[in-house]
Amino acid sequence: MKRILIAITGFVCALALMICGVSVLSGFSTASEKKGLSASGSGREVTTRDHGASSGWTFSDGTDEYRGFVLDNVLRSSTQGNIHFNLYVPDSYDGTKPYALFVTLPGYQGLHFQGVGINLRTEEFGFVAQDYNRNMIIAAPQLDDWGDTSAKQTIELTEYLLDVYNIDRNKVYGEGYSGGGETMSRVMGMRPELFSAYLQCASQFDGDIEVLAKARTPVRLVVGAHDEYYGAQPSRETYDRLHALYRDQGLTDIQIDRILVLDVRPDSYFSSQDISNQHGRGGHLFANDSDIMGWLFNR
Numbered sequence: 001m002k003r004i005l006i007a008i009t010g011f012v013c014a015l016a017l018m019i020c021g022v023s024v025l026s027g028f029s030t031a032s033e034k035k036g037l038s039a040s041g042s043g044r045e046v047t048t049r050d051h052g053a054s055s056g057w058t059f060s061d062g063t064d065e066y067r068g069f070v071l072d073n074v075l076r077s078s079t080q081g082n083i084h085f086n087l088y089v090p091d092s093y094d095g096t097k098p099y100a101l102f103v104t105l106p107g108y109q110g111l112h113f114q115g116v117g118i119n120l121r122t123e124e125f126g127f128v129a130q131d132y133n134r135n136m137i138i139a140a141p142q143l144d145d146w147g148d149t150s151a152k153q154t155i156e157l158t159e160y161l162l163d164v165y166n167i168d169r170n171k172v173y174g175e176g177y178s179g180g181g182e183t184m185s186r187v188m189g190m191r192p193e194l195f196s197a198y199l200q201c202a203s204q205f206d207g208d209i210e211v212l213a214k215a216r217t218p219v220r221l222v223v224g225a226h227d228e229y230y231g232a233q234p235s236r237e238t239y240d241r242l243h244a245l246y247r248d249q250g251l252t253d254i255q256i257d258r259i260l261v262l263d264v265r266p267d268s269y270f271s272s273q274d275i276s277n278q279h280g281r282g283g284h285l286f287a288n289d290s291d292i293m294g295w296l297f298n299r
Helices: 002-019 118-122 125-131 148-164 179-188 209-215 233-248 253-259 267-271 282-287 290-297
Strands: 028-030 057-060 064-066 069-077 081-088 099-105 136-141 167-177 197-201 219-224 260-265
Touching: 069 148, 081 125, 081 148, 099 125, 099 148, 099 179, 125 136, 125 167, 125 282, 125 290, 136 148, 148 167, 148 179, 167 179, 167 290, 179 197, 197 282, 197 290, 209 233, 219 233, 219 267, 219 282, 219 290, 233 253, 233 260, 253 260, 267 282, 282 290
Parallel strands: 099 136, 099 167, 167 197, 197 219, 219 260
Antiparallel strands: 028 064, 057 069, 064 069, 069 081, 081 136
C-alpha cells in the first residue's frame, strides 16, 4: 500500500511541475525528428571505447529523446539481464578527455513499468546536475524494484559506462531518491568504491554499513524531520552506526564530518517554501538546494 501511495505522490509532483510551467512533454522528440540518435544524447555518434561485447554486454540505443536524454537505452547483460536507462552525454564529449559521471535513481513512480522516461518527467536531479558540471555524463536508470536485483543492475550499468566512456574515476557520483535511495544504498553496501560520493534523499539505508565504512565513500543523508513515508529515524540510525564504525577505525570527528553528513531538514524548511508534503515534494526542494547538490558535485 505504501508503494502505491508513493506512486500517487510522484504523479502529483509531476502535475505540480506542469502547473509551474514545466510540461512533462516539452523537449520530447522521436528518432524520425532527430536523426542519428545514439546513447550520446546529442543526436550524433560519440567516441566510446567499445560496446563491451567482450564483457558479456550488448547494447541497444533508445529511439526517443527528452530534454537531451536519449530514452530507454537497453544494456543486455549476460549476468544481470536487460537494464533500461536514459542517458545524457554533453555535445562537447568526444572521448579525448575524461568526464564526470552521475547516476540518479528515482522513486517508485519512476520505475520502468511506470512508463519510459517518467523518472525524468517527475524528478529534476538529472537536469539540475548539469548546472554544476557541464562536462558530465548522466545516467538515469529505470529499473524494476528497489532491492538487490536493481542494485546489481545499477552496478553493472555503472561498470559498463566506466568501460565504454572516458570517465574521471574521481568524479563518479550517485544519488537516490525515495525507493531509489534504498537501491543505491544497497549499491553502497556492495561496490561503494565505484563512487566518489553518494547523496541519499528522503529514503532509508538498506545496504551493508560495514562494507561502506571500509570504503569510506562520502555519504550525505538528507530527509525531512517529518518525512511522511520513512520518517527521519532510519537516517539518524544509519548516521549513528556509520559514525561509530568510523570512530572504531580511529577517525576524528573532523575527519568523519568530511565523509558523513546527516541533514535532517526542519518543518520550517518546507513550510517557508509553501510545501506541506515533506516526502513527495522533498525531491523537488532537495534537487534545487545548492547546499545539498553542491556537497555532491563540488567536492
